[in-house]
Amino acid sequence: xxxxxxxxxxxxxxxxxxxxxxxxxxxxxxxxxxxxxxxxxxxxxxxxxxxxxxxxxxxxxxxxxxxxxxxxxxxxxxxxxxxxxxxxxxxxxxxxxxxxxxxxxxxxxxxxxxxxxxxxxxxxxxxxxxxxxxxxxxxxxxxxxxxxxxxxxxxxxxxxxxxxxxxxxxxxxxxxxxxxxxxxxxxxxxxxxxxxxxxxxxxx
Ligand SMILES: Nc1nc2c(c(=O)[nH]1)N[C@H]1C(S)=C(S)[C@@H](COP(=O)(O)O)O[C@H]1N2
Ligand SMILES: [Mo]
Numbered sequence: 069x070x071x072x073x074x075x076x077x078x079x080x081x082x083x084x085x086x087x088x089x090x091x092x093x094x095x096x097x098x099x100x101x102x103x104x105x106x107x108x109x110x111x112x113x114x115x116x117x118x119x120x121x122x123x124x125x126x127x128x129x130x131x132x133x134x135x136x137x138x139x140x141x142x143x144x145x146x147x148x149x150x151x152x153x154x155x156x157x158x159x160x161x162x163x164x165x166x167x168x169x170x171x172x173x174x175x176x177x178x179x180x181x182x183x184x185x186x187x188x189x190x191x192x193x194x195x196x197x198x199x200x201x202x203x204x205x206x207x208x209x210x211x212x213x214x215x216x217x218x219x220x221x222x223x224x225x226x227x228x229x230x231x232x233x234x235x236x237x238x239x240x241x242x243x244x245x246x247x248x249x250x251x252x253x254x255x256x257x258x259x260x261x262x263x264x265x266x267x268x269x270x271x272x
Contacts, residue, residue: 076098077097080096080098080156081096084096084154089146089156091148091263092264092266093152094148094152094154094263095153096153096154096155096156097153097155098155100155100218101149101151101153102217102218103149104189104236105187105189105251106189107187108217109186109187109237110216111186111220111221111237113132114132116132116221116239117129117130117131117132117239117240118130118135118222118238118239119239119240120168120171120172120240121242121243122181122182122241122244123175123177123242123243123244123245124172124173124178124243125172125173125174125175126173128171130171132221135163135222138163138167138168139163139167140163140207141162141163141164141204142159143159143202143204143225144157144158145202145225145227146158146227148230148263149230149231150230150231150232150257150268154263158209158210159209159210160204160208160209160225161204161206161211162205162206162207162208162222162225163204163205164201164203164204165198165199165200165203165205166201169198169199174195174243175243178195178243179194179195179196179244179245179246179247180193180194180195180243180244180245180248181193181241181242181243181244182241182242182248182250183224183235183238183240183241183250184235184238184239184241184242185219185236185237185238185239186237186239188251189236189237189250189251190235191233191250191251191253192244192247192248192253192259193226193229193233194247194260195243197228197229200228202225202227203224203225203227204224204225205222205223205224205225205238206222206223206224206225207221218236219235221237222237222238223235223236223238224238229261229262229263230258230261230262230268232252232257232261233261253270256269257270258270258272
């Protein structure tokens with residue numbers, strides 16, 4: 069019933085707009101589109117690791133087992149993609165960024181981070197944004213393990229910024245003093261990416 073689906077979608081979209089939850093220039097999706105560069109990486113949890121380096125007193129390397137021992141929370145959030153879809157009422161479960169930061173001592177000049185995913189993907193974020201309570205490294209979405217397409221085994225979720233900041237297949241990050249552009253930021257995307265201000269491109 070294509071007609072039924074689209075009228076349901078429109079009804080929900082209107083509701084989200086009325087509730088002030090639909091950022092400008094976005095439309096609601098009920099599905100979850102898949103977007104990334106390159107191939108979906110295959111992960112071997114026995115060799116997987118997560119590294120924290122850059123401006124820290126002592127770099128840290130966590131195995132999959134180490135990472136899974138960290139405290140986990142559930143967050144309820146909406147996600148917004150720069151390609152103009154928004155997906156509402158997602159539940160993600162994972163480790164808060166703040167918990168990961170407890171494992172290192174940042175140098176005083178550290179103010180940003182460059183996050184890394186498999187295949188060389190990177191993206192930059194201010195530490196202040198990463199330290200917000202809803203920023204997590206997620207294992208699960210809506211009660212199920214992340215699918216390979218969406219970042220299994222671990223992805224960052226930064227709900228208040230466009231989804232390109234939410235690195236899939238996350239493998240670590242470096243703390244930096246300056247805001248260094250990541251993959252999309254080098255290719256014309258905005259350095260920050262606030263969906264409420266439509267910070268899509270570096271000219272916005
Ligand atoms: N490792 C990695 N993470 C990535 C990307 C990528 O190419 N590689 N693409 C980003 C972009 S541009 C978007 S829009 C979102 C899409 O997330 P989704 O496929 O789960 O919807 O993932 C982000 N995370
Ligand atoms: Mo994207």
